[in-house]
Amino acid sequence: MAKISMTVNGKTVSGDVEPRTLLVQFIREHLGMTGTHVGCDTSQCGACNVHYNGEAVKSCTILAVQADGSDVVTIEGLAKPDGTLHPMQAAFREYHGLQCGYCTPGMVMVAVDIARRLPCADEATVREELYGNICRCTGYQGIVEAVMAGSEAMQTGVLPLKDHH
Amino acid sequence: MYNFEYRRAQSVAEAAKLIKEADDGKILAGGMTLIPTLKQRLAQPSDLIDIGKIAELKGISVSGKTLTIKAMTRHFDVHSSPEVKKAIPALAVLAGGIGDPSVRHRGTIGGSTANADPAADYPAGIVGLGATIETNKRKIAADDFFTGLFETALEPGELIIAVHFPIPDKAGYLKFAHLASGYATCGVMVSKTGNQVRVGVTGAGPNAFRVPEMEAALAKTFTPDAIANIKYPADELLSDMHASAEYRAHLVTVIAKRAVAAALA
Amino acid sequence: MDMSGEQRIPAPQQMVWDSLYDPEVLKLCIPGCDSVEKTSETEFTAKVVVAVGPVKAKFTGDVSLLDIDAPNSCTISGKGNGGIAGFGKGNAKVELTADGNDTILKYTAQASVGGKLAQIGARLVDSTAKKLADEFFKRFVAHMTEKAASGRA
């Protein structure tokens, strides 16, 4: 067993883990935060995305011991404590960027990461940047629109609303 | 996953010592291939020696006509580095096409190079640019480094420290990605320095290789058309359910042409 | 997956033939082989570690010689159980013909895997099998060359 400690959503947490424990297992099973999901075994689907030292990573492909001392933000850490959604979360709702919700936490974490790195990304870039996140429900259209609108909202504070036919 | 001892090395020397001491140790760099493999129980190392946090293994620098990328530099850093973009933009393109953004935030040039997956991107870059691999023991020329399917010239306990890329006049990288995995079904790095041309191919064979006939033709005329009729023999290439050797052989020519066009763009 | 090859071995045909039955030779030549034990005149059990890139799977299995036409041809058939990784099996039809003091060894081999190895490793199975077969016959030829040269028959 190894003693580890890290910051998760602003709070210091620690635990005793086997070296083989994955970061996602530490988050879900040790910390009981189940918003981060596991959808595959091969680092393809992105349902487990979290922010690790400020960058999107797949928490199913990092050992918890590797993450010792790091700063982690999960989907639970995005909205304000009063429940106000993060602009990207609001954008996913506005643009119907989710259906079953399983890929959604990872998708949103990656979307925030894209918006930070590439605040003015065009549609084609957003689609490329989403390569590591699989959604089986939405056909991605609502997600792509949400990432672009949420990105704008993160900069301007105003979420452009969906114009519906 | 089977259990193992986890050791975090603080220096290259310590890592070398730990791997030597371990019963059946394995170096953990970015972990993007190793961890999924362990999750499937397809390997059972006694120890993982984590070199991901060794400071002396990180960084990108340019000295004279050489771009040096330390082993634990991540794909994301190579992709977004102003030095790389200025010195060898094609290498930034290559790094930006590996996996996906989250994978690029973890995966490293040293890990990828040492793993020598036949479909990884870096081997094409290393061979096509004529890089030198610096280890904790020696320097190995690109042409001597990739020796077979997942096989390199690295000896047990030998660690990659850095990859030194000579800065070419022109270079272009293009890959034909597999639909599911994004790995290269065929990826080609073409570089031109003076009248020397190198063509490095990944994804098509058991390991990255050069295409001398194309290099000779391109040395004379550096245009896509110069290699349009040069075919690589299919019987030396990989064949699997995703792409036959015949198709891969065809792709070598098509992708090489496009890499030349990218170098000229 | 079919593989084939042809090798010239600078050793007499009978010596080559006998070596195919020799557990020590098999152990030396099967890549990653930890042990070979003879269980009958034509059957062996073996422990083999197949290491390809990050994968390192341990197999325990049987090797048997079938369709024997001494000293001209036989089929070497092997099957290994890799636990959670699944199983691997293969067979190689080997033909020996004398050419002066040398022996020409021809083989055609097939290999397949099952379980997890097939499900997630399919892209690498054929090239790995080819690599292992090449390696086996390379080692076999090297060993026979040395053995013939040292005159220990």
Add this chain to the structure above:
Amino acid sequence: MGQYGIGQPIRRKEDARLLTGNGRYTDDVNLDGQVYVYFLRSPYAHAKINAIDTTDALAAPGVIAIYTSADIIADGVKPIPCEANAKSLKGVPLFKPPRHALAFERVRYAGEPVAMIIAESVNAGKDASELIQIDYEELPAIADTSRLADADAPLVWDTLGSNVGLHWETQESAVSEAIFKSAHKTVELKLLNNRLVGNPMEPRCAVSEHDPKTGRTTLYAPSQGGRRVINAIAKEILNVPPQSLRMISLDTGGGFGIRSKTYPELVLMVWAARKQTRPLKWRADRGETFVSDVHGRDQSTKASAAFDKDGKLLAVRNETIVNVGAYLSENGAILAMMGGGKIMGTAYDVPVLYFSVKSCFSNTVPTDTYRGAGRPEVNFIMERLMELGAQAFGISSIEMRKRNFIREFPYKTQMGCLIDSGDFPGTLDMTLDKGDYAGFEKRKAESKARGKLRGIGIGYYVEGAGGRPVEEMRVRFEKDGKVKIFAGTFSHGQGHDTVYSQLLNEYLGVDASKVELIQGDSDTSPKGAVGTFGSRSSMMGGVAIKRASEAIVEKGKKIAGHLMQTEPSKVTFKEGVFHGGTSSVTLEVVARAAQDPSKLPEGMEGPLDESYYYERQGESQNFPNGCHLIEAEVDPDTGTVEIVKFTAIDDCGTVLNPLIVDGQVLGGIAQGIGQALVENTIFDNETGQLLTASFMDYGMPRASDFPMIGIHFNSVPSPTNDLGVKGAGEAGACGAPPALVHAALDALKEYGIRHIDMPLTPEKVWRAIQAAKSGKAA
């Protein structure tokens, strides 16, 4: 009514919870003292089990129990039943081999569960599984669909004598053969409809717990409505009273038709929980999901069409081999006829139909319903025949379709299905308009300048939605003013909470925030609960809610009249308020009064709650239809096909919430494009191994595979249900595949390539081009 009622693009109520990590999926359930289940699966596609030795494994650390088929059979656990029924023309019924939850005597597909290991941890279970010794004797395997019915094919079930479990036909073959002989022109095509792996993003998972005090067992598992599953387990497999079992489905991460099956693992989780003192948890990884979820499609077809001199269809013949896998899952053997056959002919007037289905066994994972379940297959066939017909007559694809469209409704298909409504020519014209068909040639020239071949393709589809003809919904008024809907349907991404709230807002004036959807618990769901599949929830659940609402209003009028001292016949109801003379009283007040016997009219009993068991007339479904238009660019050097423009016009009847209907159509399109472009399920034909069992090898559609898709509606409300709704979920899966294949073939027109089987992988397309260049066109 107003901005929260029917037709509004209301943002989903579900989203805030799901977006903040507060969704609750089965894997999020952890019960005190739970132990872990691991299933050891067969590495062989076909083998005899000579012996299983669990001695060493049982002695391994942390192991609690190991079960094999001997244990479950000794305990009286019955094989999993298949309720599907069908007969051949001669009356030979579908062959139903026994399917034990754990492999019995033989394994028949790679991935079949052989042993169940219960241990203190997942790793302890996996460690122990490696110690189980199984003596397998490998047998010849068969996976190749087109070969299943061959006389020399290895047999999956010896006692059957062949692999054909059922040969079903609409009529004697000779009837149509005669027409083909005298037809002006005929066209014929052989094609494979590729097998798909459903891959909801939430992998398989189950948690089970037995309470010895009450004698009840609770199973948590994702589903599409678990009532039928848990009933089957109780009544037909474990032989225990249904009320002794409870199934709870929490948030479910996608369904697509494959979720509500009586899977072996679910049977075992319930059975083993009753043997154990601690709760059990099982979570499959993706690789396990690939070989344990039922697969979809997988048909090999020979189809032909006969035309008169005007290009009008005279007859269609369709002979299909369906690969049902090693065992019968629920509907695998009959979906080609019951799902597909019913609408064969799709949008076109087919006077004579010969439809033959051979449902055949193979050494592969069982197949069953997946997004469209039979309809995408027949739509693909019909569209390909229309395209070949157009080529044979030298007329445009549009003209060919227009000559054959059904124009009068209701239209009775050759299998007796009554297509109620539609505007097929209008929908086609609208598609051409919205998709700027007229501007295609210009865009093609522009693509050509970039070295790309551009093609345009149509996929017109008709599908039959609605599924089983019964569903029940209950509306209950709570003391705190909340209104609960107890649903027989099950939302697993479709936004029912939002849409049903809209309905209650429309019909009862209830504020959406006060509506709460209760679903997925066999203890509380209505007796007539069926579930959500086949685009049925609005049509069945929605109508039931409307009718329950009407009953509530009628009853409410009487109570309100009593409260207001007004004749009930003079009470009116509008936007949540009962009016009588100059008085008025809100529904909320009436609902509260209904719980107080002193406030009720004489002889009336409270509460105001209503349950409505909706039984649709006969087997009538509804018939969503539409036209999908795709422009694709082919790179002739690599064979890569890229979608560059996509316009979809769908007739989903009345649209309750356009935001959600758009989402359903887009999701279906993505799965349709997945089938046509990237989803390649490959078995080794000699060993029966599934070679594409991870996202590394099985191509899942990604964001970069699509352009922005133009979605529009040409709504013709269905006259056969109160809401006028038609399904939306399967539309894209039916329309997109033929549209894409036609676009690619159109792009390759200069090579004269007649057909390429899906998925259109680059190498396949490249090979077709090479073959055409060398004069060996397919």
